[in-house]
Amino acid sequence: MNASHLQALTTDHREEAMNPEVPFIQVEHLTKVFHPAKSRPLRLLPKKAANQGFVAVDDVSFQVQQGQIFVIMGLSGSGKSTIIRMLNRLIDVSDGSITVDGKDVRALAPAGLRAYRNQTINMVFQHFGLFPHKSLVHNVAFGLKVRGVDRETREAKAAEALALVGLGDRIHAMPDQLSGGMKQRVGLARALATDAEILLMDEPFSALDPLIRKDMQELLIKLQRNFKKTIVFVTHDLNEAMYLGDRIMVMKQGKSIQCGTAMDLLEAPADPYIEEFVAEVDRSKVVTAGMIVRPLDPSGAPPGDPDAGAVRVSDATVLNELLPIFAAGTERVEVVDQQGASVGHVTAEEVFTALSPKGYSNAS
Amino acid sequence: MRLDIGGWFESVIDWMLVNFAWFFDGAAWLVNQIVGGVEYVLIGLHPFLLIAVLAAAAAALTRSLGLTLFSAVAFLLIVSMGLWVESMSTLAVVLVSVLFSLAIGIPLGIWAALNSSVSAVVRPILDLMQAMPVFVYLIPAVFFFGVGRVPGIAATIVFSIPPAVRLTELGIRKLDAELLEAAMAFGAKKSLILKDVQLPLAFSSIMAGVNQVIMLALSMVVVAGLVGAGGLGGVVVQGVAQLDTARGFEGGLAVVILAVYLDRVTSGARSLGDVLRNRRIRKEQRAAAGTPAVAAVS
């Protein structure tokens, strides 16, 4: 157990050495201006007004590290879909730069763009975007068909991806035979089947019932543990944003108004608009032990177990689930990461502090 | 002031007649050969054999017992009225006209669906083609091709192209925008998107266009009879000219039988895509049930 743990650590180190601090996706000063359709206006408006266009995304910059879930959140019309579609150039960029894995996305020629979409960046859609005339396995195999993979291989791969999302027994069903949740599983499988490193997800769970949505969020987290994709996830639900996002960018009328971790938004909302959002959030269900953990004292981290017998919880445990532990009289719990390594402690007091709302006004 | 639009049009026609006579002669010859060939087959086969084939086609495409029986009985009625040869000659003309209309109309519809400028140019032309009284087409057609079958076919083609273009374009354009995005988001080429997504999903709309093309072509048959296209049109025109009510009615009835048959069979074919697809899926599902299901991967 110890040995494998050690091995995990060393591999982690190697990965880090391979991917130094250069972000996987780097977006700078991204701007999109929609111009009204060129329908030869009758020149009744002053010329200037007619030519201005509508700024849907206004000078937005952000970075996404490899393996992270980056959430873009904001109200309807704030430009979230426009941003996510500029990342794979379904919408052309008006200004700014997008660099993915060191490559300038805006400079891609048509063939390069198709290869980039097929191999690097896939997408999951709000209304699933499944082809109604293709069975599930053919839907999921579509990306590989585009790539020119032969029929047998791509269908095997597609069946595998469908099994991953729990639909391994329905690969020959048609999309219209499925419920919404199942359809989105297919959407997810289709994006997984190509092994693209980036997933764009535009409100993928918004069209689902709350319970199914919860299931799908958990499925995504589970898959993410295994696959470590880099995900750009759009939502207008802050609870979802905080549950899934490693980092969250809040948009308002085309501008980014805050970008940070869930805790950053909760602790120091940068704007009354975010404060309003945050007030709606059920902290006990979105704040996890990992977010508030006090790191181990780096000086004296003894290899042995300092408090044997302390309750150990995963860093993904939400505070709601810690409450009964503290109610039973425990002073503090030990928090461990996915590999089972201790990352620190959380005390009851810290939990209560994290749960009490802090506004924009008292933070300053 | 009177603008001599008619005169301009006439001089355009005259100019074309002088400069493209070789083209019109060649086209007329070619069309005559094709129609002659089709007609030769339809008339050459024994009527009962052909009726069996037509009824079988109805059965295969519509899966309706009623229609199968109807077509057998109705075609036998045509034989008993002594109009079999005329009917088959008309069927040959209709089939060839429809083939040309579709060969022009469907690609044009696809092009218009993919390119908005093409669509903007094509739309008013189609409006004009459809709104113009059909007899008007016959005049230049006769100038170009003389009397006989070919001017009738030419006028029929011009008259029946619009629904093929329109319904093809509509079928492709009405595709859900998210599906198109999905196809593009996976890096598919335009040609693959067209073949794999747009056309299959537009199939039933295109088939509705085919059905309308056929109906329009049949409706031209009698008109074409005026310029000596023969067939059932000739029978009806003759009946009118000689005030022969019986003959005219029989000719009309044969046209109706052809129309009902072609309409039902082609609208049945509209769902053919679904039928074939369902059969393929059932086959796959059965095959999958036979072999052990794909092992779940961890």
Ligand SMILES: Nc1ncnc2c1ncn2[C@@H]1O[C@H](COP(=O)(O)OP(=O)(O)OP(=O)(O)O)[C@@H](O)[C@H]1O
């Ligand atoms: N093709 C277009 N032409 C003109 N304006 C557009 C176009 N697409 C989007 N817009 C406008 O840009 C703004 C941002 O749109 P976008 O779809 O990115 O919003 P969103 O944040 O995804 O909203 P929602 O939550 O409703 O999906 C909106 O005001 C929209 O009207």
Ligand SMILES: [Mg+2]
């Ligand atoms: Mg959107």
